[in-house]
Amino acid sequence: MHWIWSVVAVLTVYTVRVSMPRREPKLYLSFDDGPHPDHTPALLDLLRLHGAKATFFLVGSQVEKYPQIVQQIVDEGHAIGNHSMTHPRLPQLSARDQLADIARADAVMARFNGRRRQMFRPPNGRATVATIVNSLVTRQPLVLWSIDSLDYQLDAEQVAARLEKLTVRGGDILLFHDDGGAALGALSRLLPRWSGSGLRFAPL
Numbered sequence: 001m002h003w004i005w006s007v008v009a010v011l012t013v014y015t016v017r018v019s020m021p022r023r024e025p026k027l028y029l030s031f032d033d034g035p036h037p038d039h040t041p042a043l044l045d046l047l048r049l050h051g052a053k054a055t056f057f058l059v060g061s062q063v064e065k066y067p068q069i070v071q072q073i074v075d076e077g078h079a080i081g082n083h084s085m086t087h088p089r090l091p092q093l094s095a096r097d098q099l100a101d102i103a104r105a106d107a108v109m110a111r112f113n114g115r116r117r118q119m120f121r122p123p124n125g126r127a128t129v130a131t132i133v134n135s136l137v138t139r140q141p142l143v144l145w146s147i148d149s150l151d152y153q154l155d156a157e158q159v160a161a162r163l164e165k166l167t168v169r170g171g172d173i174l175l176f177h178d179d180g181g182a183a184l185g186a187l188s189r190l191l192p193r194w195s196g197s198g199l200r201f202a203p204l
């Protein structure tokens with residue numbers, strides 16, 4: 001059976017995106033687990049203030065609760081992606097249940113941007129064999145990140161201080177969350193600084 005894992009490992013390298021081309025001075029901010037009724041609109045205000053575009057990996061059940069926020073995300077030029085329907089622990093589900101959960105979220109999100117399949121980011125970044133094979137077969141991009149802000153562990157000040165010390169460069173995909181307030185506080189400090197050093201902010 002070992003050869004199967006070798007094949008999966010090779011396919012993973014080709015299928016899973018952790019960064020974007022490095023040629024251009026663009027950062028790719030991404031926000032998981034929303035939309036949230038308070039934090040997401042506040043983030044949209046901040047992004048608009050700085051002319052920044054980003055990507056929101058949405059949870060389908062939240063999309064059903066707050067469709068008007070999803071519409072605002074899309075109307076303001078940001079990208080949306082599929083972060084599953086119910087944020088399950090994928091490795092604990094059967095392959096069939098994993099794919100059913102992802103497909104439900106695709107269906108819920110399609111009406112906002114017309115795409116039958118969205119970019120997919122697995123909950124907790126846990127890509128499974130089923131999701132990797134699925135993304136190959138259906139050409140559904142599987143997107144992770146190159147820099148984790150740790151905004152689910154640290155407060156805004158700590159996130160900002162840590163990211164100020166890291167070398168952030170063009171092509172980096174940064175992981176944040178919009179179900180809490182740390183990203184907003186940290187990015188209020190970081191966006192002017194990064195803009196000042198010539199970086200721009202683009203959707204995936």
Ligand SMILES: [Zn+2]
Nearest residue numbers: 032033123124
């Ligand atoms: Zn998540």
